[in-house]
Amino acid sequence: MKYIYLLLSLFIGTSFTINAQEIISPNKKIKLIVYSKKTSDENSFGKVGFKVMYKNKSGYVDVISNSPLGIARNDQQFTDNLQFISESESKVVNEKYEMISGKKKWCDNVGTEKVFRYINPNKEPLNIVFRVYNDGVAFRYEFTGKSDSLVAIIDETTTYTIPSGTNRWVQSYTDSYEDFFPFSDTGKRDDNKQEWGFPALFKVNNNPVWVLISEANSTENNCAAKLSNLKNPNEYKVTYASPRDNFRQTGVKTMLPWNSQWHTLIIGQLSDIAESTLITDVSEPNALKETSWIKPGAVSWIYWAYNRGSKDYQKVVEYTDLAVEMKWPYVLIDWEWDVMTNGGDIIAAVNYAKSKGIKPLMWYNSGTAWLDPTPNDRMITVEKRDKELAWLKKIGVYGIKVDFFAGDQQDMMKYYLDILKDAAKYQIMVNFHGATIPRGWARTYPNLMTTEAVYGAEWYNNKPVLTSKAAEHNTTLPFTRNVIGSMDYTPVTFSDSQHPHSTSYGHELALSVVFESGFQHFADRPEAYYNLPHEPKEFLKNVPVSWDNTKLIDGYPGEKVIMARKKGNKWYLGGLNGKDIEQTLKVNFNFPEKGNFNLKLIKDGENDKSFSIEVIKVKKGDVLNVVCLPRGGFVAVLEKIK
Numbered sequence: 191m192k193y194i195y196l197l198l199s200l201f202i203g204t205s206f207t208i209n210a211q212e213i214i215s216p217n218k219k220i221k222l223i224v225y226s227k228k229t230s231d232e233n234s235f236g237k238v239g240f241k242v243m244y245k246n247k248s249g250y251v252d253v254i255s256n257s258p259l260g261i262a263r264n265d266q267q268f269t270d271n272l273q274f275i276s277e278s279e280s281k282v283v284n285e286k287y288e289m290i291s292g293k294k295k296w297c298d299n300v301g302t303e304k305v306f307r308y309i310n311p312n313k314e315p316l317n318i319v320f321r322v323y324n325d326g327v328a329f330r331y332e333f334t335g336k337s338d339s340l341v342a343i344i345d346e347t348t349t350y351t352i353p354s355g356t357n358r359w360v361q362s363y364t365d366s367y368e369d370f371f372p373f374s375d376t377g378k379r380d381d382n383k384q385e386w387g388f389p390a391l392f393k394v395n396n397n398p399v400w401v402l403i404s405e406a407n408s409t410e411n412n413c414a415a416k417l418s419n420l421k422n423p424n425e426y427k428v429t430y431a432s433p434r435d436n437f438r439q440t441g442v443k444t445m446l447p448w449n450s451q452w453h454t455l456i457i458g459q460l461s462d463i464a465e466s467t468l469i470t471d472v473s474e475p476n477a478l479k480e481t482s483w484i485k486p487g488a489v490s491w492i493y494w495a496y497n498r499g500s501k502d503y504q505k506v507v508e509y510t511d512l513a514v515e516m517k518w519p520y521v522l523i524d525w526e527w528d529v530m531t532n533g534g535d536i537i538a539a540v541n542y543a544k545s546k547g548i549k550p551l552m553w554y555n556s557g558t559a560w561l562d563p564t565p566n567d568r569m570i571t572v573e574k575r576d577k578e579l580a581w582l583k584k585i586g587v588y589g590i591k592v593d594f595f596a597g598d599q600q601d602m603m604k605y606y607l608d609i610l611k612d613a614a615k616y617q618i619m620v621n622f623h624g625a626t627i628p629r630g631w632a633r634t635y636p637n638l639m640t641t642e643a644v645y646g647a648e649w650y651n652n653k654p655v656l657t658s659k660a661a662e663h664n665t666t667l668p669f670t671r672n673v674i675g676s677m678d679y680t681p682v683t684f685s686d687s688q689h690p691h692s693t694s695y696g697h698e699l700a701l702s703v704v705f706e707s708g709f710q711h712f713a714d715r716p717e718a719y720y721n722l723p724h725e726p727k728e729f730l731k732n733v734p735v736s737w738d739n740t741k742l743i744d745g746y747p748g749e750k751v752i753m754a755r756k757k758g759n760k761w762y763l764g765g766l767n768g769k770d771i772e773q774t775l776k777v778n779f780n781f782p783e784k785g786n787f788n789l790k791l792i793k794d795g796e797n798d799k800s801f802s803i804e805v806i807k808v809k810k811g812d813v814l815n816v817v818c819l820p821r822g823g824f825v826a827v828l829e830k831i832k
Contacts, residue, residue, distance in 0.1 A: 209274055213304055217324040219245045220457055224306055224320060225256075226274040235311060237270045238318070242327055244399045244457055252353060253394050253401055253457055257425075259318060260347035261331045261450070268308070268316045268331075269347045275315075278305040283321060287475060290636040291486040291676060291708030292467070293740035293755070299471040300324070305332075321472065325465075326456040328406070328472045330449055337446035344441045348428040348453060350403055350417070356424065357393040359666055359747050360386045363416045365431060365598045367627050367643035370659065371666045373748060377423035384420040385429075388627055391463070391670050391747065402456040402463050404674050406630040407473040410607055411444045412451045414598035414626055428453070431598035442600050451629070460669060464742040464753070469674045473630025483617040484637050486708040486736040488518035489551065491680060494687055494713035497651040499526030499553070499563065503534035506542070512716040513548045517731045522591060522711060524553045525563040537585060544586050551589040551621070551709075552582065556596070556605070563594070569609060579616040589619035589639065589709070598626055610635035621678060621709050628675020632708070639708035644671050646679035647713055650687045660693050661821035664701065665768030666747045672706055679705050680713040682730065684722070684799075694798035697823035699726055702733045703764030704753045710735040725792055725803050729825060733762060741781045749773075754781055754828075761828040767818035775824070777814040784810050786831045791816070793824035807831070 210225035221243040228236040238259045243250040260269035281303040288296055301323035308316045317332035331346075352358075359371040363385040371391065378384070389404040403426070405415060417426040430441045442448075452472040456463050490513040492500050500506055500523045513521045521543050527536045534542070536552075543550040555563050557570030568578045569592060582590070592609060595602055606622065613620050614637050623642040632638045645663065649656050656663070671677055681701035683691070691698070702710065712719070712730070719730065734757040743763070745751035752765040752775055761782060767773045779787075791804045793816055808814065808828070816824050 211277060211304075211306070213280070213302055213320060213322045215322045215324050216300060216302065219324065220322055220327065221245070221250055222320060222322050222327055224318075226272070234273045235271045238272050238274075238308065240320075240329075242455065242457065246397060246399060251394070251397055251399060253399055254455065255351040255353060257351040258347045258349045261316070261343065262345040262347070264342040264344055266310060266312060266314045268310050268314070271310050272308040272316065273310075275307040275309055277307065280304055287633065289467075289470065289633060290481060290484050291632060291639055291736045292470070293465070293706050293737055294467055295736075295738045297467040297470060323468060323471070325458050325462045326454060326468045328452045328454045328468065330452045332450075333446045333448045335446050340443045341446060342441055342443050343448070343450075345430065346415070346428045350426045350455075352392055352424050352426070353395050354424055355395060357396075359391040359670055360417070363387040365414075365626065366624055367671070368645045368649070370645055370663055371670045371747070377419050384418055386417040386419070386426065388416070389670055389674050390417060390426065398459060400458065400460050400463050402466075402670070402673055404454050404456075404469065404627070406452045406454050406469045408451045408603050408629045409449075410600070410604035411442060411448060412603055413440075413442050413600040414603065415451070416598075433597050433599045440599070456673065460745060461742040463673055464668055464745070465740055466673060469628065469630045470633040474634040476636060477634050478614050478636060481636055484619060485519065486639060487520050487710075488516070488733075488735055489513075489520040489522050489709050489711045490516070490518055491522045491524070491711040491713045493524040494648055494651065494680060494683065495685070495715035497688060500524045500539075501526035501530045503530050503532045503539055506530070506539040508716055510543045510546055510548050512719060514546050516712075516719060518712065520549050520551055520588070520709065522551045522553065524591070525555070525593070527552060528565040540585050540587060549588040550586070551591060551619075552587050553591045553593060554578075556592050556594050556624075572608065572612065575609065575612045579613060579618055582618060583616040587618070589621065591621040591623055593623040595622070595625045602626070607631070607635070610638055613637055619709070623678060627671070630675075632675055640676040640678040642678045644677050644679050646681075647683050648680055650683070650689045650691070652688070654689045657689050657692050660691070661697065661766070661770070662748045662768045664693070664697070664704070665745070665749060665751045665766050668704055668742070668745065668751045668753060669747045676707045677705055678707055678709065678711060680711040681705050682712050683714040683718070685714055685718040692821055694794050694819050694822040695726070695801060696792070696794040696818065696825075697766055697821055699729065699792065700764035700766050700823035700825050702730060703755055703762045703825055704751060704766055706737065706740070706755075708736060723801055725790075726801055729792060729827070743777055743781065744775065750775055752777060759830060763826040763828065764823070765816060765818065765825075766823045767821060770820050772820055772822075773818050775816045775818055777816060779808050779810055779812045779814070782810055782828065782830075787828050788831055789814070789826050789828050791824060791826045793817075794819040794822040798822065
């Protein structure tokens with residue numbers, strides 16, 4: 191730890207003292223500076239802030255410029271009036287943990303932690319805990335005192351200051367997180383609301399340094415946050431999400447002691463962003479004693495093709511038979527199953543699936559009153575959940591999809607976690623839909639298989655915009671939304687729903703590899719899969735949904751992506767062209783171990799509804815050029831020659 195004491199004189203004659211400390215990542219590439227700025231030598235109180243630098247070929251460059259820290263309660267302020275008291279010794283964080291689903295099976299949580307202790311003028315304590323990793327920075331606030339009654343955490347002064355001209359891909363904030371990540375170099379919105387959702391991607395000053403900002407390890411004592419750059423387009427302030435109604439508070443009510451969520455910044459090259467596990471690294475370890483019942487897998491999904499639920503028993507039978515044919519372990523019975531007719535009810539549908547060796551999953555409305563789909567009001571209280579989950583366990587259901595959550599406020603954070611805890615008691619897996627973003631809960635409660643929080647394929651049912659924007663959007667998601675956790679995009683649709691595709695069949699097939707989700711819901715109608723040529727069909731029968739390792743081979747947001755994911759002794763590759771023109775994607779085989787390999791390549795054919803198949807021998811270090819149609823793509827399987 192280095193100490194820097196600077197006495198600066200401003201041109202107006204006022205002096206102030208800066209006390210700064212550095213923490214450097216284990217690989218020496220990331221430097222964090224935490225500083226305290228006093229208004230004068232006589233006044234020991236002042237502002238606290240931080241900055242982050244990244245080491246490239248020319249030395250350290252600013253990634254996050256001087257940025258304020260601070261937090262406010264209803265009874266105390268910890269903003270511009272803090273006195274530095276002490277700091278802890280550096281603590282090495284070093285643990286290896288296993289993920290059941292996700293981009294990587296075995297993850298390394300390795301970094302350096304420091305605790306900075308402050309008091310306000312009332313001598314009330316505040317700790318700020320920083321961790322510096324090889325791929326980023328995380329920090330959180332801690333109130334270590336004890337309270338006799340509830341206190342309200344009402345605001346933060348936490349701000350991320352980026353250099354002018356920074357490129358950014360950030361979605362406008364909605365609490366369903368179903369929007370695009372449009373490119374901008376100004377940070378301004380057309381509607382001037384200037385509110386942005388996590389995760390937020392930045393490329394700094396045309397340097398090859400990227401930052402993805404989000405948050406993790408939210409508990410029932412936290413609410414979600416968003417970003418606002420209303421005052422300055424290059425200063426993104428953390429603000430607490432507002433409730434949808436007037437009956438819930440903004441912020442948090444809690445007893446002390448208390449921790450905030452982790453504020454996370456994934457930093458480095460674009461491959462560091464895409465491959466990072468920082469969100470789960472900082473989250474609580476697995477809380478479940480026994481997890482052998484948790485099985486990621488592919489799912490046949492009834493809703494997409496008809497823009498309806500599952501009240502038709504014969505449709506459920508069709509999609510169950512599809513799962514059998516495609517060797518997918520699950521079928522999702524979506525909304526309206528409680529009013530199922532046309533030859534059977536929900537019990538008959540569940541029994542039919544089980545008779546075919548398929549595990550049924552079932553949909554639920556979270557219980558909110560603002561939308562009508564049924565069944566609803568069966569999950570909202572612990573008593574109702576216990577009754578419903580016990581029944582599901584009894585009839586042989588393996589998972590639930592819970593939809594239409596009512597915002598990002600504290601009570602919703604508690605609701606998510608209560609569902610995960612209660613479902614685990616009955617060995618029920620969970621998919622959150624119409625929900626908040628992943629927050630690391632899949633590590634703590636690995637029965638969380640996936641979360642929507644994405645502008646996914648179901649929007650082909652609602653608006654025509656995906657017809658023209660899907661390819662660009664699909665090549666942005668691997669660097670934004672899917673970085674932070676499993677993503678229920680419901681991909682690989684070859685036919686058209688309410689609005690047509692413009693992506694090629696090769697592009698759609700590649701989504702099965704490029705997009706990661708513990709439950710991968712293949713959404714198209716049965717005949718679309720049945721009519722595929724042999725090789726693409728066999729690929730979809732066997733492509734995994736959870737991975738031992740993930741590598742970004744090449745990519746740029748909105749333009750292209752090549753992802754390689756390993757399962758067992760095979761690598762699966764997926765490549766997407768995000769442009770409206772033909773593009774050659776370059777596959778550099780520097781990621782596998784040494785040796786010779788067979789590569790089975792399925793790429794765009796002569797037109798966007800055809801495939802071309804090749805089998806090629808490659809070795810480590812080879813380069814393969816794959817020509818993709820406009821909005822095209824490819825998949826490949828790489829297997830070592832024995």
